[in-house]
Amino acid sequence: MTSAELTTAPIPSALRIPGPTTPYQGDIARYWDGEARPVNLRLGDVDGLYHHHYGIGEVDTAALGDPDDKESEQKLIAELHRLESAQADVLLGHLGDIGRGDTLVDAGCGRGGSMVMAHQRFGCAVEGVTLSAKQADFANGRAAELGIDDHVRATVCNMLSTPFATGSAAASWNNESSMYVDLDDLFAEHSRVLKVGGRYVTITGCWNPRYGQPSKWVSQINAHFECNIHSRREYLRAMADNRLVPQAVIDLTPDTLPYWELRATSSLVTGIEDAFINSYRDGSFQYVLIAADRV
Ligand SMILES: C[S@@+](CC[C@H](N)C(=O)[O-])C[C@H]1O[C@@H](n2cnc3c(N)ncnc32)[C@H](O)[C@@H]1O
Ligand SMILES: CC(C)=CCC/C(C)=C/COP(=O)(O)OP(=O)(O)O
Numbered sequence: 167m168t169s170a171e172l173t174t175a176p177i178p179s180a181l182r183i184p185g186p187t188t189p190y191q192g193d194i195a196r197y198w199d200g201e202a203r204p205v206n207l208r209l210g211d212v213d214g215l216y217h218h219h220y221g222i223g224e225v226d227t228a229a230l231g232d233p234d235d236k237e238s239e240q241k242l243i244a245e246l247h248r249l250e251s252a253q254a255d256v257l258l259g260h261l262g263d264i265g266r267g268d269t270l271v272d273a274g275c276g277r278g279g280s281m282v283m284a285h286q287r288f289g290c291a292v293e294g295v296t297l298s299a300k301q302a303d304f305a306n307g308r309a310a311e312l313g314i315d316d317h318v319r320a321t322v323c324n325m326l327s328t329p330f331a332t333g334s335a336a337a338s339w340n341n342e343s344s345m346y347v348d349l350d351d352l353f354a355e356h357s358r359v360l361k362v363g364g365r366y367v368t369i370t371g372c373w374n375p376r377y378g379q380p381s382k383w384v385s386q387i388n389a390h391f392e393c394n395i396h397s398r399r400e401y402l403r404a405m406a407d408n409r410l411v412p413q414a415v416i417d418l419t420p421d422t423l424p425y426w427e428l429r430a431t432s433s434l435v436t437g438i439e440d441a442f443i444n445s446y447r448d449g450s451f452q453y454v455l456i457a458a459d460r461v
């Protein structure tokens with residue numbers, strides 16, 4: 167099947183691609199099917215872009231206004247959402263020159279916020295995969311509401327075994343979704359789907375080999391999300407083994423701390439804020455962007 171056929175097929179609701187799944191993947195599918203945290207839904211309601219990733223950039227204190235103002239809660243939510251969309255903008259800015267005729271792949275697409283932003287930015291087709299049927303239905307519903315469902319589609323599918331043709335994608339990414347899979351398997355699949363010269367980008371949290379081993383904060387984050395955070399070294403090694411050559415490795419840790427410090431003051435806290443703040447501050451955990459060329 168060509169990427170053109172994939173992107174022009176009628177899409178009644180979330181496609182479901184049966185494939186090899188592990189009991190762990192069943193747990194992850196159930197986790198995201200059941201997820202409805204206000205911090206994600208209320209931020210998404212600001213402008214209809216629903217993200218499941220964190221924010222970067224300086225807080226605009228002027229936009230927050232007076233904390234005693236009755237609008238202050240909504241202003242804080244809008245500011246957190248602005249920082250999360252800014253994160254996706256930075257990721258998309260590393261995808262390279264993407265044309266309208268290109269196809270992009272979002273591995274672990276969540277509710278599809280980054281896919282919508284990618285289509286709005288490049289005018290191209292965007293194929294996302296998630297283990298969660300609820301998320302795929304949500305993402306496809308948003309694409310239909312926006313009238314872009316002929317270009318943006320989420321499929322229920324394992325990112326380690328996708329239906330996309332070999333060499334069909336101009337670029338692909340993982341936005342905070344690589345901590346759910348083995349990195350060798352993941353990069354082998356990206357390498358297969360990407361055309362030679364295509365670009366792969368991830369934004370992820372990783373433990374810092376300079377710290378030694380995963381800190382208690384990293385273990386707490388793993389337990390909170392049922393994920394398995396990899397080390398920075400593991401990313402670089404698995405990329406090298408799978409024809410992905412890093413062009414940029416950017417430490418976004420200082421850029422994400424303001425988001426967390428602001429979030430910790432909001433009514434939408436989930437209890438995981440201190441683990442992120444403490445691990446970013448003690449150097450055991452890093453928020454990084456890696457952009458790599460498929461060679
Ligand atoms: C933290 S969310 C990130 C969502 C999205 N990338 C974003 O930035 O909003 C993690 C996502 O990874 C997906 N995921 C985890 N393991 C996966 C797998 N093996 N195959 C496909 N998706 C997976 C989950 O279903 C979920 O959508
Ligand atoms: C950087 C790391 C380690 C991320 C782990 C993956 C993850 C769960 C991301 C955020 O999802 P979310 O937006 O659903 O989480 P929350 O409800 O905390 O905002």
Ligand SMILES: [Mg+2]
Binds near residue numbers: 206218219220
């Ligand atoms: Mg969130």
